[in-house]
Each structure stands twice: as structure tokens, then as C-alpha cells.
Amino acid sequence: MWTEGWRDHTWSQLDQEFDLIVIGGGITGAGILRESARAGLKTILFEQGDFASGTSSRSSKLVHGGLRYLKNFQLKLTSESVHERDHLLKEGRGLVTPLPFVMANFRDDKIPGWVFGIGLTAYDLLAFKWNHAAYDPAGLRSLVPQLTAPGLESGFRYFDAQTDDARLVLRVMQEAVKGGALALNYARVEGLLKTRGRVSGVAVRDLAPGSDKTTEVRGRVVVSATGAWADEMRANVGVPGRMRVLRGSHIFFPASSLPLTRAVTFLHPKDARPVFIYPWEGVTLVGTTDVDHDTAPSTDLRIGAAEAEYLMDSVRRVFPDLGLTLADVQSTLAGVRAVVDTGKVDPSKESREFVLWNESGLLTVSGGKLTTFRLMAHTALRAVRAALPKHAIPRRTMRVLDPLPAETTICNLPPDLRLRLLGRYGAEACNLVNAAHEGEVEAIAPSPSLWAELRWAARTEGVVHLDDLLARRLRLNINLPGGGLNEMEKIRAIVQPELGWDDERWAKEEAAYRELWEKYYSPFN
Numbered sequence: 001m002w003t004e005g006w007r008d009h010t011w012s013q014l015d016q017e018f019d020l021i022v023i024g025g026g027i028t029g030a031g032i033l034r035e036s037a038r039a040g041l042k043t044i045l046f047e048q049g050d051f052a053s054g055t056s057s058r059s060s061k062l063v064h065g066g067l068r069y070l071k072n073f074q075l076k077l078t079s080e081s082v083h084e085r086d087h088l089l090k091e092g093r094g095l096v097t098p099l100p101f102v103m104a105n106f107r108d109d110k111i112p113g114w115v116f117g118i119g120l121t122a123y124d125l126l127a128f129k130w131n132h133a134a135y136d137p138a139g140l141r142s143l144v145p146q147l148t149a150p151g152l153e154s155g156f157r158y159f160d161a162q163t164d165d166a167r168l169v170l171r172v173m174q175e176a177v178k179g180g181a182l183a184l185n186y187a188r189v190e191g192l193l194k195t196r197g198r199v200s201g202v203a204v205r206d207l208a209p210g211s212d213k214t215t216e217v218r219g220r221v222v223v224s225a226t227g228a229w230a231d232e233m234r235a236n237v238g239v240p241g242r243m244r245v246l247r248g249s250h251i252f253f254p255a256s257s258l259p260l261t262r263a264v265t266f267l268h269p270k271d272a273r274p275v276f277i278y279p280w281e282g283v284t285l286v287g288t289t290d291v292d293h294d295t296a297p298s299t300d301l302r303i304g305a306a307e308a309e310y311l312m313d314s315v316r317r318v319f320p321d322l323g324l325t326l327a328d329v330q331s332t333l334a335g336v337r338a339v340v341d342t343g344k345v346d347p348s349k350e351s352r353e354f355v356l357w358n359e360s361g362l363l364t365v366s367g368g369k370l371t372t373f374r375l376m377a378h379t380a381l382r383a384v385r386a387a388l389p390k391h392a393i394p395r396r397t398m399r400v401l402d403p404l405p406a407e408t409t410i411c412n413l414p415p416d417l418r419l420r421l422l423g424r425y426g427a428e429a430c431n432l433v434n435a436a437h438e439g440e441v442e443a444i445a446p447s448p449s450l451w452a453e454l455r456w457a458a459r460t461e462g463v464v465h466l467d468d469l470l471a472r473r474l475r476l477n478i479n480l481p482g483g484g485l486n487e488m489e490k491i492r493a494i495v496q497p498e499l500g501w502d503d504e505r506w507a508k509e510e511a512a513y514r515e516l517w518e519k520y521y522s523p524f525n
């Protein structure tokens, strides 16, 4: 799709007037792009970094109803989220997968176990199903043998889902582009154009290496899907900031040190926030924190030392016999989210519902969840109708992801692997396998990703820098020890020719990736 020359080709089409300009290439922007293309609008999306380089590759990767939101009585958010989860589980097979959970309740928990029983009943009822059950400690240990912590009193089994967040963004974005939309990464919106005081376009700068192009692009409607950067964009229309930026961080253990087959959740002993520990893409994720982020939002983020300790405390609490310490951590990941600032002392008490504001013609859609991106896109499209009355209105029952090709017609692969590739690459899965050289339909162990995915992504997925490939098209920065730096020779042999980089460019990209990984994703020394 995004093969050689695609960026120049896209730039050459910027002199037309668009119906809709979307700023921000995370899940919110991708969802709006997808739905607007489906509604027949001429739409373009600009992302200042790589697609999904913001919060949408830094989430906890759950597609979930948000059981914890019930605690704050955010019933609407939970109800919408469970429906979206079930929708995505159906449409996103291979990319959005069911995740069995065990909730462990301890004798000294600040909230008694029976309260969770009521919460899970409400959770299931909102999804029109009955999918949870209560367990005693022995029953819990039959599900998760490592649950040897003293004080384990009772618990529950229930279900949610997980995904690869960056790949979800890419799939939605690529399907939008196939549907006629345009999207550019490394294209920063530096200002807004105005006509009679109303926003009527954007000023864009190309941030790809070797380019310093700028241009003005006209659009009948401009939507800011800039997430934690929303206030920065809103400042262009002269309104005061309203968002509070919160950071959440994760630590990852090799699956061999913390081997789980299902998610475990429990209340953190310090502040009774729920913590999640679960298997994801060959590693075990522990998350998350929720703290005020006091500097400007950035994609270059590192987990704080206190956050790492907080997460380690939780691991020690439930799995004391594993003897894990920070020295066992393989990688780390932090992200920021914007919530509307209502001044609550505890950041976790701020609502996670999304907002939509129209200020001098700039529509801002921010907040919400990865899980609810389709709802956010529908709401945004309804809001642009005043300016674009002829476009079709999306219906709740419509698909958001394109149907997969019949599985039986896809290359000769074991069923699980076939489904995994279909989920990530949709109709391109078979082309990916056909493009593989000998030995490349093998996992880059312990990551479940294939060497063939590296080749395919380098060739067709709009990679501008090496970290686009290693941190978002694949997730090697997290799920390989050393972020994949130990495998660089083999990676280079596959992808350098595909990317068309000379040795000098390769050396620069490799050094930049090394620095990035050490600063932001590496474990603690």
C-alpha cells in the first residue's frame, strides 16, 4: 500500500480542497478517517510522528469494558465499551483476541470481594451475557498456580479482550486509505488557516528526513484528534487549556520469568487501584500507573522510578514465590492520556469519557479509549454534518473493520498463525507470506512476529525511521530482549534493501534506535 514514492505522491495531491482534514494519527484519527472515507468524504490525515506513535501504541492493549469505571459509576462508558469490545472481537479476529481474567481478592483489600461480585454481575448484564464465576483460593490456584500469596481470600473468573494497539491503528488506517482516504506520517500541522475567523485549513510541514517542505491545505472541516496534545492545537483558536495530562506506565517481564496463561487483576495494596498482569505477545505486561504528567506531552517518555517500584510492589504482592525484582524486567513503556481537568485530587477519579468541542470551526475529539474509537468516530461525523450535510451518517450496526478473506483461501499455514496474520494484515496476509524469503516464515523468538513481517512492513507500510518498523509495525522494542538490538545484523539484511537506505543512513537510523530504546524502553539497570 505505502510502497516507494507514496509520500511524494500524497504530497502532490495536497493542492485540492478536502471535505475533512484530520490532525493526529492515533486510533481516534484513524477511526474518523475510516468512517469518513466510508461516508464518501474526501479526507486527509496528518500525523506529526509515525502513525500510532502517540498514546495509541502505549496503552495497556486491552479491549475492555473498563470494569474499574463502574467504581466511579461511569455506567454509560462501561456499557458502550462492552458493546464495542464485543463488536471488535467479532470483526477483528486474529487481532482482537479474548483474554480470560482472574480477579484475586485478598483479606486486607480496601474493598471487600463481594463488591466485585456485584460489579462483575453488572459488567456481564451490560454485555447481555453471563460469563463470570466465583472461586475459592484453591479454585483460583487451579487457574493460576503461581497465586501463592498469603491472604488470598476469594476471587472471580471473567473475560475481556486484548489487542496489539499499534497494529489496530494501522489496520484501520490502511483500510481507510484503501477506501479512498489519504494519510501522511511525519507531517506536522504547525498552524490553522482561518477564513472570517473560522478554521478553514491547516499549515503543514514535512518532517521526513531530507525534506523541509511546507504547504497550506484547505478543508471544509478540520478535526483535531491530537489526544494529549489537544490543548496545544486548541491554543491556535485562542481558547484556554482544559485538559489534564496523565501518564501511565508498564513494565514487561520475559514470559519465561512470569509465565501466565490468563490475566490476573487485583487491588494495589497502596491505593486500591486495580493492577493488571497478563501475557501479551511473548512477554508478561504489568500495568498501569496513573499520575500527573507535569511536562509537555511527548512520545519520548520514560517510566518514573516511583512508578516502577509501585508496579514491582504489586508483582511481589501476588507472586511472592517467584522472587522477581526490577532486574528481571525486560522492557518498559509509558504513555500519556488527556482527561478533562475537573481538579480532582486523585487523577484516577477524573472521567475517561471522551469530549467533542467545536471552537471557531475547530472540532476537537479527545479522551475516551482505544476500545471506543468507533463510537468517537461516529460522534465526530455526526458533528461535521452541519458543514457537510450530504454525507451518509454511519450506523451503529455497520462494520468498522473490513471482512477478512475466507481463511481457507489463505496460504498454507497453521490455523493460529494464519488467523494472526489475517488479523494484522487483513487482505494482504497472503501477499506477505508470498513475499517471504526462505526461513522467514519463522518467529523472531521469543516474539511471535515473523521475520517475513519485517520484510513486508519495510516494503509496504510507510516506514520512515527504523523505530517505526521495530516499535510499531512489529513490537520488538518490547518483546525482544534488548529491544532487538542483538538481532540487528539479521534485521538489517532483510530490511535495508527493502527500505533502499544506503550504509550511512542505516548507521544513523540504527544509532537513533539504540538511543531511543536505551532512553525510553529499556529496563532499569
Ligand SMILES: Cc1cc2nc3c(=O)[nH]c(=O)nc-3n(C[C@H](O)[C@H](O)[C@H](O)COP(=O)(O)OP(=O)(O)OC[C@H]3O[C@@H](n4cnc5c(N)ncnc54)[C@H](O)[C@@H]3O)c2cc1C
Residues within 6 Å of the ligand: 023, 024, 025, 026, 027, 028, 029, 046, 047, 048, 049, 050, 051, 052, 053, 054, 055, 056, 057, 058, 059, 060, 061, 062, 063, 064, 187, 188, 189, 190, 225, 226, 227, 228, 229, 233, 246, 247, 248, 249, 288, 334, 335, 336, 337, 366, 367, 368, 369, 370, 371, 372
Ligand atoms: C497508560 C495508558 C493505558 C491505556 N490503556 C488502555 C486500554 O488498555 N484500553 C483502552 O481501550 N484504552 C486505553 N487507554 C486509552 C487509549 O490508549 C487512548 O484513549 C487512545 O490511544 C487515544 O488515542 P488518540 O488517537 O486520541 O491519541 P494518540 O494516540 O495520542 O494520537 C494523537 C496523535 O496526534 C498527533 N499530533 C499531535 N499534535 C499534532 C500536530 N500538530 N500535527 C500532527 N499530528 C499531531 C500525535 O503525534 C499523536 O500521534 C490507555 C491510555 C493510557 C495513557
